[in-house]
Amino acid sequence: MSLSNNLDRVSEQVTSEYYESEITHKIWQMKYRNNCYELAHFLSTCDLSLLQYLATQIRSNHTFDSKVITYSRKVFINLINLCKDSCSYCTYKKEPQDIDAIMLSPSQVLAIAEAASRKGCTEALIVTGERPETKYPQVKAWLNSLGHKNLTDLIADLGEKILKKTGLLPHTNAGTLTKSEMTKLKPTNASLGMMLESSSERLLSTGEAHEFAPSKIPKVRLKSLLSAGELKFPITTGLLIGIGETFEDVIDSLLKINEINKRYGHIQEVIMQNFIPKAGTPMEYAKSPTLEYFLRCIASARIILENINIQVPPNLSPKIYSRYLTAGINDWGGISPLTPDYVNPESPWPTIREISKVTLDNGYVLRARLPLYPNYIVDPKLNTQFIHPTLKGYIEPLVDNYGLVKEDSIQNEY
Numbered sequence: 280m281s282l283s284n285n286l287d288r289v290s291e292q293v294t295s296e297y298y299e300s301e302i303t304h305k306i307w308q309m310k311y312r313n314n315c316y317e318l319a320h321f322l323s324t325c326d327l328s329l330l331q332y333l334a335t336q337i338r339s340n341h342t343f344d345s346k347v348i349t350y351s352r353k354v355f356i357n358l359i360n361l362c363k364d365s366c367s368y369c370t371y372k373k374e375p376q377d378i379d380a381i382m383l384s385p386s387q388v389l390a391i392a393e394a395a396s397r398k399g400c401t402e403a404l405i406v407t408g409e410r411p412e413t414k415y416p417q418v419k420a421w422l423n424s425l426g427h428k429n430l431t432d433l434i435a436d437l438g439e440k441i442l443k444k445t446g447l448l449p450h451t452n453a454g455t456l457t458k459s460e461m462t463k464l465k466p467t468n469a470s471l472g473m474m475l476e477s478s479s480e481r482l483l484s485t486g487e488a489h490e491f492a493p494s495k496i497p498k499v500r501l502k503s504l505l506s507a508g509e510l511k512f513p514i515t516t517g518l519l520i521g522i523g524e525t526f527e528d529v530i531d532s533l534l535k536i537n538e539i540n541k542r543y544g545h546i547q548e549v550i551m552q553n554f555i556p557k558a559g560t561p562m563e564y565a566k567s568p569t570l571e572y573f574l575r576c577i578a579s580a581r582i583i584l585e586n587i588n589i590q591v592p593p594n595l596s597p598k599i600y601s602r603y604l605t606a607g608i609n610d611w612g613g614i615s616p617l618t619p620d621y622v623n624p625e626s627p628w629p630t631i632r633e634i635s636k637v638t639l640d641n642g643y644v645l646r647a648r649l650p651l652y653p654n655y656i657v658d659p660k661l662n663t664q665f666i667h668p669t670l671k672g673y674i675e676p677l678v679d680n681y682g683l684v685k686e687d688s689i690q691n692e693y
């Protein structure tokens with residue numbers, strides 16, 4: 280190759296590096312000014328492949344090992360699917376008279392956790408409807424018969440039993456919780472889950488997704504995220520994409536989550552979840568987000584969120600989930616060998632073998648994590664602040680030096 284050709288290539292590289300750093304700087308300025316409108320305009324008009332390129336660059340600098348994609352070996356414990364709210368996209372919620380209404384007994388919960396432990400699971404994902412005991416007398420009666428006044432007390436009790444009997448680490452998503460409720464869960468739950476869904480208040484108006492779901496008032500959800508921060512409780516949150524929000528709403532939601540995390544460092548993960556229309560719901564005929572829009576939201580999340588893991592569940596896009604790897608994600612979420620995804624039961628999880636192959640074919644390595652992300656385990660300062668002393672003895676034997684699940688504990692049958 281001639282010298283002039285070589286110089287041409289060097290100058291092309293310098294130009295593109297200059298261009299990249301100029302764009303990165305521009306984004307940084309818009310973020311610093313907290314100018315949502317400006318940032319949304321830029322991210323919505325920017326070429327998608329450039330956005331994905333930037334997201335992948337940021338992702339490779341962010342995690343302890345830029346080539347690792349994680350997942351959690353979890354069992355989904357559907358404790359109670361009654362709920363005081365009604366989100367227009369949800370089929371998880373049932374009425375007491377429905378044949379598939381569920382209120383698990385403590386012995387059923389323990390039997391599920393024990394079966395999961397035999398399959399090599401490390402996470403017990405406890406999911407419930409929103410404060411069902413405030414709406415249904417049957418739920419009050421059920422709680423009282425178990426010796427409890429409210430759902431949180433039952434979850435705290437079950438969490439302790441699950442830990443002691445199986446060593447599975449509980450992670451609860453019961454929707455919004457107060458600070459005192461979270462305090463009760465901290466000794467037994469390694470982390471919490473609660474989707475923000477969207478910071479848009481417009482979604483509460485007539486005919487919109489959250490019209491009949493007061494717990495989805497953004498202020499209420501953001502307050503729960505702040506409470507978790509005050510308690511140094513690691514929490515997973517996320518956005519449901521395609522429920523009537525605008526792209527600007529997505530950017531506003533991401534900026535708000537990032538601001539909260541900058542104060543406390545407790546937002547371990549943001550789930551970017553694509554809405555799936557369900558028959559029989561008010562949003563039955565609403566459309567799933569397009570792939571182009573969803574990829575733009577994911578790449579924007581990676582660009583906006585600082586040091587936060589990003590998960591997209593593979594089961595909601597079984598044919599094309601590998602595309603999310605090039606938009607900057609670093610986690611596939613919880614995969615259960617035993618229980619369905621009760622929120623999206625029509626979407627079975629791909630097998631670990633398949634996910635591992637897809638991940639590998641795209642140049643990454645799949646590794647199991649605990650419900651609690653590795654940095655909280657391996658960083659001595661974070662470990663002290665974010666993990667309750669009771670939980671330490673359960674967490675340490677499960678992980679290697681990187682805070683990931685030891686490979687030798689992974690069973691073939693999973």
Ligand SMILES: O=c1nc2n(C[C@H](O)[C@H](O)[C@H](O)CO)c3cc(O)ccc3cc-2c(=O)[nH]1
Nearest residue numbers: 351452472473474515592612613620622623
């Ligand atoms: O592995 C996890 N998966 C979590 N999931 C994902 C879930 O396991 C499924 O992957 C999705 O529901 C896809 O259907 C959540 C999904 C939500 O919509 C809201 C909260 C959670 C919380 C978690 C979680 O903390 N850990």
Ligand SMILES: C[C@H]1O[C@@H](n2cnc3c(N)ncnc32)[C@H](O)[C@@H]1O
Nearest residue numbers: 368369474519552553554555556622
């Ligand atoms: C547990 C989480 O499940 C998500 N969720 C509820 N309904 C749907 C749906 N139709 N499609 C995708 N995700 C959904 C919400 O984000 C909720 O917070």
Ligand code: SF4
Nearest residue numbers: 362365366369372408
């Ligand atoms: S998404 Fe959660 S809060 Fe909304 S109706 Fe379903 S169970 Fe209730």
